[in-house]
Amino acid sequence: MTILNEKSNFNDDSTRLSWTKTQSFEVELRNLTVSCEIKSGLVPLPWVKGEKKEILKQIDSLRVPAGSFLAILGTSGSGKTTLLNTISGRSEELIVEGDILFNGHKVFPEEIRKSVGYVLQSDQLLPTLTVRETLQYAGLLRLPNTFTKARKMEIVEEIIGELALRDCANRQIGNSAGKRGISGGELRRVSIGVQMLSNPGVLYLDEPSSGLDSFTAHNLVETLLSLSRLNKTVICTIHQPRADIFKLFDYVLLLSKGNVVYYGPTTGIVDHFAALGYECPYDVNPADFFLDLITINSQNEKVEQESTERLGQLIEGYKESLLSKPSIGLASSSAEEMKRFVPESRNTSFLYQVLLLIKRSFQHIIRDKSLFMARLVETILMALITGGIFYNLEQDIGGIKSRIAAFYIVVILQPYLIIIATILHYSEELRVFDREHYDGMYSSVAYWCASKASNLPFEIITSFIFSSIFYWMANLRPTLVAFLWFYLVLTLVQYASASMGHMSSSIIRGFAGASLMANLTMTFIGISSGYLINPATFPFYLDWISYVSMYAYAFSALSANEFLGNNYPCPYPPDDIQCALYQGDQILSRLELRSNDIGFNCIILLVIATFFNTVSFLALRFIKYKPK
Numbered sequence: 001m002t003i004l005n006e007k008s009n010f011n012d013d014s015t016r017l018s019w020t021k022t023q024s025f026e027v028e029l030r031n032l033t034v035s036c037e038i039k040s041g042l043v044p045l046p047w048v049k050g051e052k053k054e055i056l057k058q059i060d061s062l063r064v065p066a067g068s069f070l071a072i073l074g075t076s077g078s079g080k081t082t083l084l085n086t087i088s089g090r091s092e093e094l095i096v097e098g099d100i101l102f103n104g105h106k107v108f109p110e111e112i113r114k115s116v117g118y119v120l121q122s123d124q125l126l127p128t129l130t131v132r133e134t135l136q137y138a139g140l141l142r143l144p145n146t147f148t149k150a151r152k153m154e155i156v157e158e159i160i161g162e163l164a165l166r167d168c169a170n171r172q173i174g175n176s177a178g179k180r181g182i183s184g185g186e187l188r189r190v191s192i193g194v195q196m197l198s199n200p201g202v203l204y205l206d207e208p209s210s211g212l213d214s215f216t217a218h219n220l221v222e223t224l225l226s227l228s229r230l231n232k233t234v235i236c237t238i239h240q241p242r243a244d245i246f247k248l249f250d251y252v253l254l255l256s257k258g259n260v261v262y263y264g265p266t267t268g269i270v271d272h273f274a275a276l277g278y279e280c281p282y283d284v285n286p287a288d289f290f291l292d293l294i295t296i297n298s299q300n301e302k303v304e305q306e307s308t309e310r311l312g313q314l315i316e317g318y319k320e321s322l323l324s325k326p327s328i329g330l331a332s333s334s335a336e337e338m339k340r341f342v343p344e345s346r347n348t349s350f351l352y353q354v355l356l357l358i359k360r361s362f363q364h365i366i367r368d369k370s371l372f373m374a375r376l377v378e379t380i381l382m383a384l385i386t387g388g389i390f391y392n393l394e395q396d397i398g399g400i401k402s403r404i405a406a407f408y409i410v411v412i413l414q415p416y417l418i419i420i421a422t423i424l425h426y427s428e429e430l431r432v433f434d435r436e437h438y439d440g441m442y443s444s445v446a447y448w449c450a451s452k453a454s455n456l457p458f459e460i461i462t463s464f465i466f467s468s469i470f471y472w473m474a475n476l477r478p479t480l481v482a483f484l485w486f487y488l489v490l491t492l493v494q495y496a497s498a499s500m501g502h503m504s505s506s507i508i509r510g511f512a513g514a515s516l517m518a519n520l521t522m523t524f525i526g527i528s529s530g531y532l533i534n535p536a537t538f539p540f541y542l543d544w545i546s547y548v549s550m551y552a553y554a555f556s557a558l559s560a561n562e563f564l565g566n567n568y569p570c571p572y573p574p575d576d577i578q579c580a581l582y583q584g585d586q587i588l589s590r591l592e593l594r595s596n597d598i599g600f601n602c603i604i605l606l607v608i609a610t611f612f613n614t615v616s617f618l619a620l621r622f623i624k625y626k627p628k
């Protein structure tokens with residue numbers, strides 16, 4: 001592993017951040033108790049107090065020396081993730097009592113989050129970027145702006161080398177939805193690299209080896225050991241490690257039912273349990289042996305009682321041992337390392353974040369071939385199909401009726417597909433946003449601006465393609481001005497629809513929930529377009545829908561564009577009453593639209609899109625989704 005041999009050469013005395021000057025933290029827990037509130041009832045009411053349930057019970061005098069490697073082990077539900085989240089400042093929903101100290105100073109969740117790295121159990125990365133690009137974007141956003149771009153890239157290359165990612169540096173990340181990419185172990189290392197780029201004093205990892213084969217898991221844990229030797233305190237939770245992996249940890253914390261059963265050097269665990277009467281057989285993996293010992297077996301009452309008694313005895317045994325007493329058996333930090341911790345502020349300017357995120361989002365959209373091609377092919381196919389159905393419309397009564405039907409189809413169908421594509425796109429991208437925003441890489445405002453700007457060109461292009469094919473195939477009003485209005489209206493309704501998709505995704509994460517919300521909204525406002533039901537006939541309590549329906553305004557604009565002042569050849573004598581059926585203004589008045597003013601309808605479409613955009617902005621800003 002290169003990391004052990006290669007000391008970084010990117011010192012920069014002008015900045016706090018450089019590898020050799022990394023401030024590593026000793027992590028100390030004093031009287032730490034973590035509980036949650038369990039509320040009864042079908043719908044938990046915020047003002048009703050629930051029952052308090054302790055998840056972690058009084059963890060005291062637990063010190064993890066700076067630059068060491070600690071593994072938190074325990075049975076399922078023992079509280080490993082809760083502990084990791086608490087000491088990394090990520091347990092907002094829990095009641096935390098007691099103190100967390102970094103280098104002897106009490107720190108609060110906000111401060112902790114800014115100074116540590118947290119590698120989630122699942123890798124939230126954009127699948128279309130290469131390993132190198134992923135780390136470069138993270139470097140550009142996380143490294144201090146006192147570094148030049150060239151220097152940031154140098155640091156990224158160093159990390160790629162340290163994490164043994166050179167062979168796959170130019171390969172795309174990929175995803176489980178069919179996009180081939182790098183292996184699971186490489187994926188984990190990229191996630192670690194992203195966190196390393198904030199130069200954290202402590203690196204936390206939740207089940208870093210889950211889903212990896214044992215060889216890859218061993219390599220990964222070796223990498224983590226190497227990082228700790230670079231003066232990073234590394235703390236991870238892990239499930240049943242192999243014996244050769246177990247040996248790599250400096251310290252082990254054994255948890256069962258929220259109690260500490262052992263905390264101390266890995267080398268001392270066998271002797272500690274032997275002293276309590278539980279000798280680990282030489283041919284058994286110590287991790288398996290100790291985990292079995294601390295598991296409550298509920299197969300039947302008798303064994304459950306036995307295992308509960310044994311666990312109680314082991315917890316007491318630990319409490320009475322020297323290991324549970326402060327500073328016994330553990331190295332303490334030097335005076336230099338006990339310096340007051342200063343939280344890092346965000347490194348880049350707002351404009352820089354927006355421009356970088358726009359570039360990245362463009363890359364992602366263009367490279368997401370399935371979605372990009374689906375959007376393009378779908379637009380062309382939809383234009384050809386609808387153009388084919390309404391091909392070369394006659395100037396007679398049938399043709400006039402078909403024109404009205406065509407406008408309804410155009411304002412509903414194409415935007416509907418846009419909504420689905422938008423939600424599909426954001427359901428993936430927002431998972432990455434949640435992680436990066438939580439990590440403090442950029443502001444939600446910067447992300448919102450970038451996502452709006454990067455998607456707009458695609459709305460403009462796809463609606464141009466659709467309009468160019470459909471308009472002339474259907475034989476609509478044959479003037480350039482009328483075509484341009486048609487294109488503008490279609491662009492605006494598509495933009496408003498995409499904004500609605502974005503809004504749904506910003507409020508509800510995940511494709512299923514967001515598309516359900518968007519579909520319901522769309523069905524509701526779609527019926528009031530003015531084609532299926534005349535808005536003037538709506539019952540009073542539904543009257544408002546047509547005022548907020550983008551489809552109603554788009555339908556009005558397209559109808560006005562076609563019929564206003566446009567008379568079709570009447571087959572009857574000019575003074576025949578039936579000729580009114582061929583006069584555009586008469587047709588419009590029978591449609592009883594909200595407004596025949598195309599410009600006014602376009603402005604309202606913009607207002608509706610702005611409303612959706614404002615809601616998505618507020619949702620991204622104020623609804624916090626904790627990354628998983």
Ligand SMILES: Nc1ncnc2c1ncn2[C@@H]1O[C@H](COP(=O)(O)OP(=O)(O)OP(=O)(O)O)[C@@H](O)[C@H]1O
Nearest residue numbers: 036055074075076077078079080081082083093094
């Ligand atoms: N926010 C919460 N609200 C209610 N209960 C919670 C909450 N967080 C954790 N718990 C409960 O606390 C216990 C410990 O959970 P935790 O996820 O920390 O365990 P774990 O050791 O990481 O388990 P596993 O290995 O299965 O992931 C579980 O019983 C869990 O249901």
